[in-house]
Amino acid sequence: MADLVETATQAESFKTLLTLVEAAGLVDVLKNPEIKTVFAPTDEAFAKIPATTIASLMEDTAKLKRILLYHVVSGDVRSDDLIQINEAPTFEGSVLAIDSSDGVKVNDANVLKQDILTDNGVIHVIDTVLMPALVAVE
Incomplete structure (x- = not known):
């Protein structure tokens, strides 16, 4: 298996995410x-x-890092786990709301695909970029 970055690269639907991860030094x-x-x-x-x-986020790496780290949770959280929890602490420091009453939602984002396994974790594909509450974006 490949790691998170290699797996995302092979999927070819995360080009923007990978560009921003690189720009943020993550x-x-x-x-x-x-x-x-x-x-x-x-x-x-x-x-x-x-x-x-x-473009402005790429120039403000501190803000970009916060936004990107808001998408990362410690540990192996798979679909079976998502339906049992209602929140998850992020690397950014805030907490994501998890709702599995009608499909799985993370904050306002729908989880499109679950449990893409990698050597160092798991990827869940979402349809919306998550924004930490204290980060203002124009």
Whole structure:
């Protein structure tokens, strides 16, 4: 198997996410052997955000890191776990709301695909970029 970054690269639907992870200097965080769960927004999810906002985030790496780390949870959290919990603490420091009453939602994002396993964790594909409450984005 491949690690989180290699798996996301092979999927070819996370080009924007991978570009931003690289711009924020977080590739090593996603490549290290510590097991983690990533709620990965698709390129279509990033397309909902204006290009000017993405460009400004690439220049504000502190804000970009916070946003990206808000998508990462410690440990191996699979679909079986998601239906049993209602929140998950993130690497950013905030907590994600998990709702499995009608499909699985993370905050306002729908989980499109679950349990993509990697050497160092699991990826759940989501349709919306998650924003921590204290990060203002234009």
